[in-house]
Amino acid sequence: MASVPRGNSAYASGPFRSREGLSSRSNTQSDQLQLRVDPIHGDLDEEIDGLHRKVSQLKNIAQEIESEARFQNGFLSKLEMTMIKAQAGVKNNMKRLNRNVMQKGSNHVMHVIIFGLLCFFIVYLLSKVSRR
Numbered sequence: 189m190a191s192v193p194r195g196n197s198a199y200a201s202g203p204f205r206s207r208e209g210l211s212s213r214s215n216t217q218s219d220q221l222q223l224r225v226d227p228i229h230g231d232l233d234e235e236i237d238g239l240h241r242k243v244s245q246l247k248n249i250a251q252e253i254e255s256e257a258r259f260q261n262g263f264l265s266k267l268e269m270t271m272i273k274a275q276a277g278v279k280n281n282m283k284r285l286n287r288n289v290m291q292k293g294s295n296h297v298m299h300v301i302i303f304g305l306l307c308f309f310i311v312y313l314l315s316k317v318s319r320r
Contacts, residue, residue, distance in 0.1 A: 289296065
């Protein structure tokens with residue numbers, strides 16, 4: 189621990205002493221705490237002002253983070269609603285498509301197979317003609 193000079197009454201009074209020049213005296217008549225600042229350490233005000241500026245900057249940053257979080261939360265809520273609507277639309281369209289296929293029969297599958305074979309045959313013929 190740091191040694192405290194005994195000759196200075198500001199350091200010797202009270203049970204709480206510090207190296208920075210602050211000391212407390214307990215008042216026997218009330219529960220108030222009295223502090224006395226040593227004039228040697230006058231740069232405490234500058235340090236306090238610097239800390240105040242840093243706390244203000246941190247407060248501004250926290251407010252910016254809060255506003256950004258609120259914006260993104262709202263954006264995600266809108267995106268979620270859009271996705272729910274899109275899923276409902278796809279589900280309805282799939283039901284309609286399945287219902288149409290069941291009503292009209294499976295001729296569509298036959299048409300797709302014939303179309304695929306026709307495309308394969310055309311590509312085969314083009315490859316034979318280009319090799320000559």
